[in-house]
Amino acid sequence: MPVPRADWRDRWAAQPRRAVLFDLDGTLLDTAADLGGVANTMRENRGLPALPISELRPYASKGARGMLQKALGVEWNAPEFEALRTEFLDIYQQDLSRHTRFMPDLELVIADLEARHLPWGIVTNKYERFTHPLLRDLRLDKRAAVTVCGDTTPFAKPHPQPLKHAIGLLGLPAEAVIYVGDDFRDVQSGFNAGCYNIAAAFGFCSSDRPVADWGADAIAHQGKDLLELLAD
Incomplete structure (x- = not known):
C-alpha cells in the first residue's frame, strides 16, 4: 500500500x-467525449438511447472495459466481452481526437x-x-x-x-x-x-x-x- x-x-x-x-x-x-462517443455509437447501433457524456466520464480512465461496463452493462469476464471490446476499439481508432x-x-x-x-x-x-x-x-x-x-x-x-x-x-x-x-x-x-x-x-x-x-x-x-x- x-x-x-x-x-x-x-x-x-x-x-x-x-x-x-x-x-x-x-x-x-x-478523452471522455471521444471514448463516450464510441460507447454511444455502440448503444445506438443496438437501439439504445445515448447516455450523457457526464455519466460516461468516470469510466473513461478504464478505457473500453469501463465504457462497455457502463454503456452496455458488460463485465470483462462476460463471454461476449472480447468481441465487444474489439468492436469498441475498431470504432475508436477511426476517430481518436475529434473532441x-x-x-x-x-x-x-x-x-x-x-x-x-x-x-x-x-x-x-x-x-x-x-x-x-x-x-x-x-x-x-x-x-x-x-x-x-x-x-x-x-x-x-x-x-x-x-x-x-x-x-x-x-x-x-x-x-x-x-x-x-x-x-x-x-x-x-x-x-x-x-x-x-x-x-x-x-x-x-x-x-x-x-x-x-x-x-x-x-x-x-x-x-x-x-x-x-x-x-x-
Whole structure:
C-alpha cells in the first residue's frame, strides 16, 4: 500500500536533473467525449438511447472495459466481452481526437515545465496503436520526452514496470521523477517504481477508493494546483 512521504518535494527539488511523467486519459488529456462517443455509437447501433457524456466520464480512465461496463452493462469476464471490446476499439481508432483536449490548465502546466527545461513524458495503459496517433494529432508526440504505453512492456499499470521503463529511458534515478495520475493504480505503480506521486483529483478518478486514501505524496484538486506542486 502506498504511503505519503512528507519530504517528497525537498527530495525531488534536490535532484540535479528532474522530470515529470503523466498518465494520459483523465490526467493530461480529456478523452471522455471521444471514448463516450464510441460507447454511444455502440448503444445506438443496438437501439439504445445515448447516455450523457457526464455519466460516461468516470469510466473513461478504464478505457473500453469501463465504457462497455457502463454503456452496455458488460463485465470483462462476460463471454461476449472480447468481441465487444474489439468492436469498441475498431470504432475508436477511426476517430481518436475529434473532441480530445488538454484537461483544464494542463496545457499551462506543460508550458511551464518546458519553459524550465524540465522534461515531461507519458505513461499510460492505452495501447500504442491509439496513443501515438492521438499524440500526433495533438502535436504532442515530439514534445514528450518519453511515451510508454500499455503494451510497450509486458506489463501494464499497476505493475511498476511501465514507469521503471520510462524512468530508465529518461536516464534518471526514480527519486528524480514525479508521476501524476488520476487513478489509484497510478499511485500504486509510481510508489512501487520508487518515484513520487501526485494524485490528480481533478481527473476521471474511477477508483472506488477515496483519493485521500490512495497514499499519494500530494493531491492536485485542480489542474492549476500542479503549477505550485511542481514549482522549484
